[in-house]
Amino acid sequence: MALKPLPRLLLIVTAVAGSWYGLNRYVQYMHAQNVTASAVPAHVDVPVAGSAAPAAGPIALGPAPMAAATGDYTARTLVLPWNAVAGLAYANGDSTTSAGSLMARRGVRLALERQDDYAQMVAEQALFAAEVAAGVARPAKGAAFVVIMGDALPGYAASAQAALAKMGQQIEVVGALGYSRGEDKCMLPAEVAADPQKARGSLIGAVLRDGDWNICIKYASDNKIPVNPDPKTYDPDAMNFVSVGAFTEADEKLIAASKGACETRPVVRNGRATGATQKVCQNGTATWTPGDVKVAREVGGLAAVASTKEYMWQMPAAIIGNKQWMAQNAPFVRNMLAAAFDASDAVKASDANLLAASKVMARVMREQTPEWWAKYHRGVVEKDAKGLDIRLGGSTTNNLADNLYLFGLNGNDSLYKRVYTVYGGIAHDLYPEEMPAVLPYESVVNTSYLQSLAASATAAAAAKPATPVFEANAPATSTFAKRSWAIEFDTGKASFRPEAIPVLEQMIDQVAVSGLAVQIAGHTDNVGDSASNLVLSKRRADAVSSWLQANAPSSFPKDRVRTRAYGDQQPVAANATAEGRAKNRRVDIALIRTE
Structure with a gap:
């Protein structure tokens, strides 16, 4: 039997109210029973900023x-x-x-x-x-x-x-x-900006799976820092989080922690309980204006280690x-x-x-x-409150x-x-x-x-949108992030093996949305002579550059991409084993600032 409009509306509203508890648990989630191993997130390159083109003048719409x-x-x-x-x-x-x-x-x-x-x-x-x-x-x-x-x-x-x-x-x-263009940020102690690995063991207030949390996760991914997804435990080798319901709460908790309000958590390593506990204090926040201004003025000593200025x-x-x-x-x-x-x-x-x-x-x-x-x-x-410069x-x-x-x-x-x-x-x-x-x-x-x-x-x-402008010869001022990709090439050649294509597709999906200059560095193992390896690594770096430009030309204009070759001179593992040599045959993708 069809319901009349009013009873039908009441039935729908009742159904909505009944689903509220589940919705709230999803958005405000506190990861409770199951402990997930800390892991470096899949590499996700969100757009990073170059110098913006001048904005177009006023335009009439229709x-x-x-x-x-x-x-x-x-x-x-x-x-x-x-x-x-x-x-x-x-x-x-x-x-x-x-x-x-x-x-x-x-x-x-x-x-x-x-x-x-x-x-x-x-x-x-x-x-x-x-x-x-x-x-x-x-x-x-x-x-x-x-x-x-x-x-x-x-x-x-x-x-x-x-x-x-x-x-x-x-x-x-x-x-x-x-767009947010710097307003949203991951704020951590200033020393992290100089050495991203010091973000290991950090405890950051954030709304999980929200935009500002994403900035911290992206920063961890770009710098090979594991993330502990459980907001009730503490992994000293990973980036950790305090789960909050709103960014304002993350900021208030950081301010309270700066005054001694800390907590004791079970210690885990790679998702495994150690049996130990540790007193930990929140030392970072994922926030945006006006939160960043409040934290700078009341706490100080923090830097915007990553923000939507870089991830534009x-x-x-x-x-x-x-x-x-x-x-x-x-x-x-x-x-x-x-x-x-x-x-x-x-x-x-x-x-x-x-x-x-x-x-x-x-x-x-x-x-x-x-x-x-x-x-x-x-x-x-x-x-800020401690006399340090900070972007707000x-x-x-x-x-x-x-x-x-x-x-x-x-x-x-x-x-x-x-x-x-x-x-x-x-x-x-x-x-x-x-x-x-x-x-x-x-x-x-x-x-x-x-x-x-x-x-x-x-x-x-x-009209022309505001997009990054790149200068091929602009000197690099700093490396914002660098990560290795295991791209399979034919032996002794710069041609891709079939196994390389899914990796390249993942890479283009992740790196194309970045707006900083991209540097591609080719590396080989030590099989063969060094001179030949240097030439081969350059050809392979150029092959990756060409692939990016052919498959996403608007995201990878020629002046954005730079290639470098290092041959067998920068191994990341011992060449004495097959496993080590495989790790050394790699392509490094770096996001670099040229400002």
């Missing part, structure tokens, strides 16, 4: 504004306290769309609200979905849109699917409003809506994106516009002043051209698909029980709204 499909409907939109949403704030004109704003001119109304908790975002989207499933055209409950850190989408999408699937509803990413494509501000509702209200979605993209150019073009956006930011986030948000939007270097803040806004580039809609690689793949893989590898599978990218990302905008906005679509 003809006169269209009427919104939902009239005066106000779509509740939940955002993180994050400067990457400054364009959205400027476009809206206030926490609720103001008269004369870019949103209002396009017939769109949004109510912007701060929300720090992904679990609560999922719950709000589930409440919205319940009304959509019940046939409500203008839902009054829940949130129509949320904005999250884009690299956290695999986990977020899995949580949302668990909540919405039984209602026949889905969520989709429809665009990226901005990692963290787009992904805007997510309800698939079914958006399909019924496509003009609303297109106009919302168009207004935000126009606002992006306005914010980039003028300090006055940035300050206007920051006034809205201060109102929506309910903290700090407009001047404060504007200052940290572009990023600064300041003295740093974000940017996205226009349509930036979106077309990110999502691979202008003939280039889909950088966002690569980010989704590598970070979904991290969550799955470290937490297989909580993340048994990564949802297909195509099922959670819908680029049709961007494509529609591009078709009606020729000038915007043709």
Whole structure:
């Protein structure tokens, strides 16, 4: 028997409420019973920054504004306290769309609200979905849109699917409003910046499987540092974590630890209990502005050892809506994106516009002043509580051209698909029980709204996105990360064996999303004479470079990739055994700074 709308809606809401406990456990997970061995994560190269090209000037998006499909409907939109949403704030004109704003001119109304908790975002989207499933055209409950850190989408999408699937509803990413470009970071004692191996034994506060946690994991992967995925034990040879529900909690725990608030944990080594316990104190945090500013001012002595300044494509501000509702209200979605993209150019073009956006930011986030948000939007270097220099803040806004580039809609690689793949893989590898599978990218990302905008906005679509610019002869100032890849070549040749192809495909998926210069170094064992080995190692390094450029030309322009040859001069194992010689036949990929 068919249910009437109201009872059916109540049934759906009850189902959502019943699933809340499970959802909350997923997002707030504290790894309890099963101890997983500490391990170096699969190498995941998220984009790293070179010098950015000048931003394109303001662009017009299409003809006169269209009427919104939902009239005066106000779509509740939940955002993180994050400067990457400054364009959205400027476009809206206030926490609720103001008269004369870019949103209002396009017939769109949004109510912007701060929300720090992904679990609560999922719950709000589930409440919205319940009304959509019940046939409500203008839902009054829940949130129509949320904005999250884009690299956290695999986990977020899995949580949302668990909540919405039984209602026949889905969520989709429809665009990226901005990027974190230094604002999000892994903060550890300053000596780690000079020697990454000193991150072994660290204890970092983080929301597990969240964007800032990802930065720490990426840094560990790039520097061959094992990760202990169990937040209740301590491995002195690995990077360890304190699991928290929000980044603000991670920062507060670090501040408390600096004043002596520590804990005692069972000691493990490679996942095996030793029987010992150890008092450990949190000495790091995975955070973003304003958390990084607070930690610098109240603790000090920490460095941003890795951030979205280096991993520049990692963290787009992904805007997510309800698939079914958006399909019924496509003009609303297109106009919302168009207004935000126009606002992006306005914010980039003028300090006055940035300050206007920051006034809205201060109102929506309910903290700090407009001047404060504007200052940290572009990023600064300041003295911390111990007199050390530290980079704080740093974000940017996205226009349509930036979106077309990110999502691979202008003939280039889909950088966002690569980010989704590598970070979904991290969550799955470290937490297989909580993340048994990564949802297909195509099922959670819908680029049709961007494509529609591009078709009606020729000038915007043709505009140049802000991308790294590389100089082939720029001297390397430091090596940010280096990792070896066991690529199989035919004996004595620079041609790849069939076994090499999966490794190369994994490497390109992981390294292509980096934005630093790439140095490829070839090495051999000591079989044969040294002169021949030197020539062979150069040919093999060049072969890898050519493969990268042939398979992802937009990600690997010629000036980005450098090759070096070392022959048999830098062994990493003894050449006396077959196993040792195999380890020495390798290719090292280094991400290097040239600033």
